[in-house]
Amino acid sequence: MFVCAGCGTELTAPVSRVALPVHADYGAWEELHPPLMEPGTYALNPRPAGPPWRLWDDVGEDLAAEQGVYLPQHSVSFGPRGAVVIAPGDSRGMTLILEKCDGYCMGIDGRDGPNLACEGCGRAVATRRDDCGLWQTVSLEPGEVRSVPSGAPAVPVPGWDELELESYAVPPVELDGSWSRRWEAAVPVALAHLVVACEGRPVTLPGPLAELVGDAVAGYLPAGSPVLTARLAGPGTPAPRSGDQILVVPRHPVTGELWRPPHGTAPVVPLDIAVWAHLVVPGETSPLPASGTLPEGVLRDDYVLPLRTWRGFFPHGRAFRDTLAHLPDIRRPELRAYYDRYGGPGPY
Incomplete structure (x- = not known):
């Protein structure tokens, strides 16, 4: 599980790491989406995410490449790498920062940075996103949280032949x-x-x-x-x-x-x-048996x-x-x- 790096308040339920879904940043416009992550799981986002954003013309190709962007874009994120992404239902001990809850129309989109505060010490620790066109997530700030053992048994990673x-x-x-x-x-x-x-x-x-x-x-x-x-x-x-x-x-x-x-x-x-x-x-x-027919009087x-x-x-x-x-x-x-x-x- 993850706790606040400042005061140790528990911020998540016990979670196990999985791969970040490839569709994480790509939802359908004007539609509400379900949670991105399955319950009891988390993933790390390897890309810079969220504000601050800088215009491509101000960044240039070399600095953009350092951020992992190799084609001209309108803007480039200089947010932190390694955000911990969980399902909103697995979040604990956090409260919304109301002045940072702007969105497009149906929810909040995290445009102003972290919008969830630790209930224990008040520091901004995460960003909730659930607006239209966004898969619902809570992203924990990598510098504001730390992982601790939950006491639950470790989940073994299955091999390819075990999937x-x-x-x-x-x-x-x-x-x-x-x-x-x-x-x-x-x-x-x-x-x-x-x-x-x-x-x-x-x-x-x-x-x-x-x-x-x-x-x-x-x-x-x-x-x-x-x-x-x-x-x-x-x-x-x-x-x-x-x-x-x-x-x-x-x-x-x-x-x-x-x-x-x-x-x-x-x-x-x-x-x-x-x-x-x-x-x-x-x-x-086929709705029929592989061989023969259904018994007399049996309807499937x-x-x-x-x-x-x-x-x-x-x-x-x-x-x-x-x-x-x-x-x-x-x-x-x-x-x-x-x-x-x-x-x-x-x-x-």
Whole structure:
């Protein structure tokens, strides 16, 4: 758990570290979102986050690169790195700083910096964000909190072969028939890594992904006849072949590390395990038994038909552009030429 660095007041429930979700900064405008983190978990944000912000023209390329930004942006964050991100329901011992609770329309967005104070000593220790377009989070300031043992037994980190992939899979369509907001953010994040991995050359998407969203994301990929092929690889899939050119692999849900093939040198592209698992884990395809028929007089009413979407897939354009901006290789001439021409289309 985490406590106030000043007075020791408990600020969180017992939590275990996991990887920061790739969709953390990319929500849908004018919509309320659920918590980003699962209960009982926390993640560290490796990027600078929050104020102070400085305009790109005042920062320049060299200083922006030190902040991990490699393409021109309107502004660059010089906030602290390593913020501890938790679900709001896991916060304890904090109270809102009312004069720092501005937001756009439906909640607070943290524009003025930390807006939660320690109930014990009053120091500003965290920032709550829950406005429209934001996944609900509480971010603990790295310099204002410290971790202490909670007394709960440590949760072992599962190996790749120990993961229950079915439990991580997230379907692409929500119950209301809209596309999953997680998919709409995770796919363009992966596409940005794919563009860099193929060095700006045209590439063919893996079959299952192309079937679902290929037409919707075509504008993000380099134009021309594909000269490279990407395919899904990871735990439980056939071993990569020597001729594989690019492998689309999952991130470990706890460590954030990429799955790596035991042999071969093909470049790997990360994909949110929620999307990856849905694409590679087979689901139920028929309401009938594998052989024979249902017994006489037995009716089956527990078969859920696949969800159908009522609108097209809208890739989160800012997720694509922002991911490209944080990849150092985007400064290479061939990739800058790609970016200057295509720039990442999208509705957000």
